[in-house]
Each structure stands twice: as C-alpha cells, then as structure tokens.
Amino acid sequence: MSFVPLRLRPTGRGSALAVSDAGRFFVGSPDFLERLADERISDSDRAFLRLGGFFIEKGDLLGATAHTRGMADRIASVGTLDYLILVPTLRCNLSCSYCQVSRVAETRQGFDWSEETLAAVLTMIDRLETPRLKIEFQGGEPTLRPDLIRAVIERCARFEQVEFVVCTNLQHVDDEIMAIFDRPDVFISTSLDGDAATHSRNRTGTFEITNAFFANLRSLTDRHGPRKISALPTIDPTSPPEIDDLIDAYVTLGLDSIFLRPINYQGFARKRHATSREQDDGWRGYYERFVRRLIERNWSDRGRVLEETYLSIALRRIFQPGLERHVDLRNPNPMGVDYVVVDHDGTVYPTDEARMLARSGVIDLAIGSVNDGWNGPARDLLNTGVTNQFDPDCVRCAFQPFCGRDVVDDLARYGRIDLPRHETDFCRRHLHLFDFAFELIYSDDEAVRHSLGRWLRIPGTPSAFGERLS
Amino acid sequence: MELSMRDAPYEAEAAKRVAMVSDTLRAQVGGRHVMISGAQDEAEARHCWRVWLLNERLVAEASADRQAVLALLVA
Numbered sequence: 001m002s003f004v005p006l007r008l009r010p011t012g013r014g015s016a017l018a019v020s021d022a023g024r025f026f027v028g029s030p031d032f033l034e035r036l037a038d039e040r041i042s043d044s045d046r047a048f049l050r051l052g053g054f055f056i057e058k059g060d061l062l063g064a065t066a067h068t069r070g071m072a073d074r075i076a077s078v079g080t081l082d083y084l085i086l087v088p089t090l091r092c093n094l095s096c097s098y099c100q101v102s103r104v105a106e107t108r109q110g111f112d113w114s115e116e117t118l119a120a121v122l123t124m125i126d127r128l129e130t131p132r133l134k135i136e137f138q139g140g141e142p143t144l145r146p147d148l149i150r151a152v153i154e155r156c157a158r159f160e161q162v163e164f165v166v167c168t169n170l171q172h173v174d175d176e177i178m179a180i181f182d183r184p185d186v187f188i189s190t191s192l193d194g195d196a197a198t199h200s201r202n203r204t205g206t207f208e209i210t211n212a213f214f215a216n217l218r219s220l221t222d223r224h225g226p227r228k229i230s231a232l233p234t235i236d237p238t239s240p241p242e243i244d245d246l247i248d249a250y251v252t253l254g255l256d257s258i259f260l261r262p263i264n265y266q267g268f269a270r271k272r273h274a275t276s277r278e279q280d281d282g283w284r285g286y287y288e289r290f291v292r293r294l295i296e297r298n299w300s301d302r303g304r305v306l307e308e309t310y311l312s313i314a315l316r317r318i319f320q321p322g323l324e325r326h327v328d329l330r331n332p333n334p335m336g337v338d339y340v341v342v343d344h345d346g347t348v349y350p351t352d353e354a355r356m357l358a359r360s361g362v363i364d365l366a367i368g369s370v371n372d373g374w375n376g377p378a379r380d381l382l383n384t385g386v387t388n389q390f391d392p393d394c395v396r397c398a399f400q401p402f403c404g405r406d407v408v409d410d411l412a413r414y415g416r417i418d419l420p421r422h423e424t425d426f427c428r429r430h431l432h433l434f435d436f437a438f439e440l441i442y443s444d445d446e447a448v449r450h451s452l453g454r455w456l457r458i459p460g461t462p463s464a465f466g467e468r469l470s
Numbered sequence: 471m472e473l474s475m476r477d478a479p480y481e482a483e484a485a486k487r488v489a490m491v492s493d494t495l496r497a498q499v500g501g502r503h504v505m506i507s508g509a510q511d512e513a514e515a516r517h518c519w520r521v522w523l524l525n526e527r528l529v530a531e532a533s534a535d536r537q538a539v540l541a542l543l544v545a
Contacts, residue, residue: 003535008525010518021536030517037524056535072543389540396529 003056009398022070023401026467073321076330082130083339088148090140090344117346120370131160170216192231194241226254237283259309299447305454312455317402329404332387336379348374393421399434441465
C-alpha cells in the first residue's frame with residue numbers, strides 16, 4: 001500500500017495547501033482536490049507527487065529513505081548545555097506597567113547574586129563541555145551589577161567561541177558599563193516601543209528619562225553601528241502606535257529588524273494588562289498591516305531590508321529546516337537541556353517565562369539550583385509534553401513540521417497543558433502566522449517576493465516560492 | 471454557519487472565544503469540529519468542510535506509516 005504523508009489546509013478559491021511530514025508543500029487546485037477525494041489521481045499527478053516526496057509507493061526504498069531523512073531534518077537536535085540566561089540582579093531602575101519579571105526597586109537588598117551564587121555560576125561555566133557558548137544577561141537591569149557581568153565574561157576566556165548579550169534598558173551607561181559594551185563579543189538587546197512619546201508612556205514615565213535612553217541608544221549606534229544592538233518593541237494591542245511612526249523610530253537608528261510583540265501575559269502584565277492573555281483579530285490585523293508596510297518600504301527603497309523578526313524565523317522554519325533554533329518554534333523543545341535560566345538567587349528555571357511565572361506566584365516551575373543541579377523529576381515531568389508529533393490536533397495540522405510546542409506558555413495562560421491545541425493562544429497565534437506566511441509565499445506580487453528573498457537571505461528573487469498542482 | 475456541534479468541555483474558554491470571533495474570521499478547522507463565523511459565505515464554508523474531511527481521511531490512512539517512521543526516528 002502507498003504512503004501519502006500529506007496534510008491539508010484550506011486556502012482561498014477552493015484550493016488547499018498540502019504539506020508533507022517532511023515540510024515540503026504545494027497548493028492543490030480545486031480540480032486536484034476533487035481527483036484526490038475521488039481516488040482518481042492522474043499519471044501526471046502521481047509523477048508530481050512522487051517527485052516531491054508526497055507519495056511513496058510500496059517498495060520505493062529510495063523514496064521512503066528520502067522521506068525519513070526529510071522528517072529527521074525537521075526534528076530538532078538538542079545538544080549539550082551551551083546557552084545560559086543569567087539574572088545577576090532582579091533590581092531595576094524602571095517600573096514598566098507590563099514588566100514581565102516582577103522586578104524589584106533599585107534600592108532593595110537581597111535580590112542580587114550572593115558571593116556563593118556567583119561562585120556556583122562560575123563553577124557551572126567551568127564544567128561546561130561545549131566549545132561554543134552564548135550567555136544572555138537578563139534582569140532586573142543587569143547593568144546595575146557590572147562587576148558580576150565582568151566576572152562571568154572573564155571566566156569564559158577558554159571557549160572557542162563565546163557571545164554575550166546584555167539585555168538592558170540603557171538608562172545609565174557609564175564608563176564601566178561602556179567598557180563592557182565595547183568588547184567585540186558583547187551585544188546589546190534593548191526595548192524600543194516607538195517614538196519618544198510612546199516609549200515614555202509605556203516605560204519611562206518622563207521625557208527626561210526617555211531622553212536619556214534615546215541619547216544612550218544613539219551614542220551606542222554611533223559608536224558601534226547598528227549590528228551591535230538589537231531592539232524590540234512591546235505593543236499594547238489596545239492602543240498600538242502608528243505603523244510608520246514605529247518603523248521610523250527603528251529606521252532612524254539604523255535598526256532594520258523589528259520583533260513585533262504584543263504585551264506578554266507575564267509578571268505585572270497579568271494584572272495591569274489582563275486582556276493580553278489572548279490576542280484577537282485586532283492584533284492579527286495590525287501585524288499583517290505592519291508586515292505589508294515593511295514590504296512596501298523594502299520595495300520602494302531596495303537598498304535597505306526591513307524585517308519583522310518572528311516572520312523571518314517562521315519562513316526559515318518553512319524553507320530551511322535545521323537552521324533555526326528559536327525555542328518557541330523548535331520541535332521537540334526539551335527543557336533544561338541545552339539552555340537554562342539562573343535566577344538572582346541561584347534557582348534554575350527551564351525558560352525565562354517559567355521564571356516569571358514563579359515570580360508572579362502562579363506556579364513554581366523551578367527545576368533545580370545552580371548549586372545542586374537540575375537533572376531531576378521536575379525537569380523530567382515538564383519534558384513529557386514537549387513535542388507536537390503525537391498531539392491529536394497537531395497530527396492533523398499541515399503546519400506541524402514547522403511549528404513547535406511551549407508548555408510553559410500554556411501554563412502561563414491556562415494553568416494547564418492539556419487543552420485541545422486549537423483552543424490555545426499558542427496554536428491560534430501560529431496558525432495565523434503560518435497562514436499569513438503562505439499567503440505571502442503564494443503571492444504574485446513582485447514586491448512581496450523581493451522581501452521574502454531578502455528575509456530568507458537568499459541571492460536574487462525566485463519567480464515563485466511555492467509549487468502549484470492544477 | 472455551524473456544520474458540527476462543538477464539544478466544549480471548557481465552557482468559559484469556549485464562550486470567550488465565540489465572543490472574540492469577528493465578521494472577517496476565517497473558518498477555524500480543528501481536530502474534532504469546524505467553527506465557521508456567521509459572515510462566511512456558504513461556498514467557502516463547504517470548501518473548508520470538504521478539505522477538513524479529506525484531511526481526516528489522509529491522516530487516518532497515513533497513520534500507521536507515519537507512526538512507523540516516527541518510531542524509527544525517535545528510537
């Protein structure tokens with residue numbers, strides 16, 4: 001008996017997107033769907049399907065092997081621990097209304113790494129077996145403790161390749177902090193919600209503090225160029241900024257990538273922005289208009305490529321399996337294996353969102369401590385549900401090869417992980433994302449194809465990104 | 471248009487979602503049911519329903535082979 005590893009998703013005009021388990025795809029016409037439903041596919045259908053790995057006849061060992069290899073390429077390979085998110089302090093010098101981490105005031109005592117915790121972190125780093133390491137300093141505001149950042153950086157000299165990302169609000173950048181930022185292996189991640197008025201309303205509260213942030217940001221982009229710095233906006237979907245205003249805020253600083261995120265339902269946002277639990281069509285419409293505006297601007301100024309970061313990640317998941325490690329979309333997504341979060345008190349969490357949930361008193365998802373390790377039953381329990389391969393909804397979904405699983409997100413929003421997938425925000429968000437991605441992939445608009453090519457980092461612009469079967 | 475009764479074990483969640491459905495929402499095709507908003511034209515609703523049924527058949531027919539490949543890869 002033949003094997004047809006296909007799943008369908010309705011598209012417009014009576015057609016359907018057909019995706020194989022290996023992530024290869026085409027759009028089938030209404031006539032083709034009719035033939036498929038009636039089991040009277042033609043010889044040319046059969047040839048097309050066999051060539052694309054959509055139809056594997058019994059005894060076709062080469063086809064079966066190619067299909068197995070294609071599926072294997074879609075399964076995330078998880079190696080040794082090589083990504084650390086470190087929280088040297090929970091203190092912060094800002095108080096944003098949608099702060100995700102329940103920060104504490106700058107003056108509070110007892111919310112920084114102790115001497116013992118620092119020693120344990122350094123010992124953990126000494127024991128890492130990876131030649132390549134990435135460390136992200138989170139907070140609170142990590143630059144309140146430059147001494148701790150420096151101690152970690154200095155301990156990493158033995159690695160073949162190491163990269164540090166300091167996630168900072170850039171409110172205060174003195175000489176000591178600038179010396180850290182000047183290192184070629186240090187990168188900066190900050191928040192930029194739009195123009196000064198928007199940023200001030202959302203985060204800083206006063207124009208004086210806002211101006212200090214913008215002055216520091218401009219100073220750093222002037223000093224190091226835009227490649228050193230990435231910035232992310234947090235959008236309140238109930239009052240999003242004007243799209244061109246937001247884009248211009250990034251463009252004027254030389255920043256081309258914008259990760260368009262609605263308020264995350266974490267930390268203080270759970271109370272102050274309760275509607276952020278789920279996003280509706282209002283947000284999805286804003287998102288699509290934003291991306292289409294980027295496409296227009298990329299087409300009118302072909303010397304510059306603006307992108308929405310998460311859409312680019314989704315496109316790489318579709319076209320370039322194995323290259324994209326973004327944890328929200330990898331599958332399986334095991335916790336506490338190749339990346340962990342070490343909190344201000346040495347507690348180890350599987351993700352930063354898990355840390356936020358614990359801080360908010362929702363659920364304690366700690367898996368251990370930097371002193372005692374985290375290879376225990378708590379981690380094993382979390383890892384029982386980290387793949388979409390066997391979920392009854394995902395098994396039926398055409399986007400399964402591209403999508404992921406995030407049990408912490410489900411716990412954050414619903415307090416459980418056993419909701420039917422399509423009733424979760426994660427599923428609805430990604431159904432929309434991939435529906436939109438395939439709408440662009442099958443667009444005949446040259447401007448759309450130009451942007452897709454740039455976002456996928458491929459040379460030139462192909463005449464089409466997807467096949468059709470009429 | 472509702473083509474299938476929705477099994478809603480989580481009534482509060484279901485009510486919230488129904489309230490969120492807009493006039494322009496496309497059909498939500500799930501594993502066990504189809505929800506289609508009132509503004510959906512009948513032709514598209516029928517198309518979604520037919521694709522859902524065909525998908526169900528393809529998934530069922532491929533299930534054993536799919537599980538075999540997965541078992542091979544996971545082992």
